[in-house]
Amino acid sequence: MSQQLRTRPPEAAPCATRADRNWVRHALRLLDAEAGRSGWTPLLPFRVRGLEGVDLYLKDESLHPTGSLKHRLARSLFVQALCNGDIGPRTTIIEASSGSTAVSEAYFAQILGLPFVAVLPRATSYEKIALIERHGGRVEMVDDPTHVVRTAERLAEGSEGFFMDQFTFASQATNWRDDNIASEMFSQMSREPHPVPEWVVVGAGTGGTSTCIARYARHKGIGSRVAVVDPDGSAFYEGWRRKDMTFTTSTPSRIEGIGRTRVEPSFVPNLVDEVIPVPDGASIATMRWASDLLGRRVGPSTGTNIWGALRIAQRMRASRREGSVATVICDSGERYASTYYDDAWVAARGIDPTPWNDLLSQYQSTGLPRAD
Structure with a gap:
């Protein structure tokens, strides 16, 4: 919606009362207090035996008070x-x-x-x-x-x-200069064997997370590259590939939380080094595979993220390049017990995760699947 539709015309806008301004100050104090209580989310090592030399990390955003x-x-x-x-x-x-x-x-x-x-x-x-x-x-x-x-x-x-x-x-709303997911992630990575990630991999729903991380890295002189993973039916990959930010699709994404039928204004293509299309079957298979390795359920967009991170890690290993790759646990899989963890629900939507299971097993054993 345009800014004109979202606000009153200046000549019609009433002056804020002193009581309203006091309420705004009180509201901002409440939000600041909540931020202080919430704290940082953990950065977890994600060990995949077949990808020795490339360290994978998961920034666990599911541990926020609202779970995502x-x-x-x-x-x-x-x-x-x-x-x-x-x-x-x-x-x-x-x-x-x-x-x-x-x-x-x-x-x-x-x-x-x-x-x-x-x-x-x-x-x-x-x-x-x-x-x-x-x-x-x-x-x-x-x-x-x-x-x-x-x-x-x-x-x-x-x-x-x-x-x-x-x-x-x-x-626009996200403070990309300080106190954000990027500042936390890079600070936590600074103590690891490969402290500057070669890549940070995230999905795009609004595009705000990739924009925040890329802007922060440029602002601080950090050399990490940013990859966006995009599910079937979403416009971000084709819009980025064609350099056409007006590109749209007719089929909505089936992976909740990421993917859009249009390229959203918060997605800044110049800040993204690569967009990786991820089949829905791969997202769901990786979600379940990663949940088994972690010992707790993660959501489908996390599966998309981890699939992209695995592909990049395999490319690094194939070229004998050591380093680290970081991505995000977006939310808990408990939110999807009746959907993406239900085989009948998945099958009814024409998604088959089984072809991807062997590839994931190979990542864990030998790291051999070919990276496109």
């Missing part, structure tokens, strides 16, 4: 909206999401005592819906996933609501 990478983004979006004067003590917060951002925003809205409405695709797992409702949020379901933004815009226009619009404002 989107916790950071949600807090940043609230801070920006408060400082812009978009949110007051009676504002209803509205967001379009595939689930995890909505869970996190519902949590922050509850901290601030604000109503929250999440617009979600109907295929969103009921575990995510339950988390949104547990934090006091209300859910509006949309049959066509490409209509979530349009529906959120309509709800905001017809009420005293404010549409957060993560897809447009993720890269």
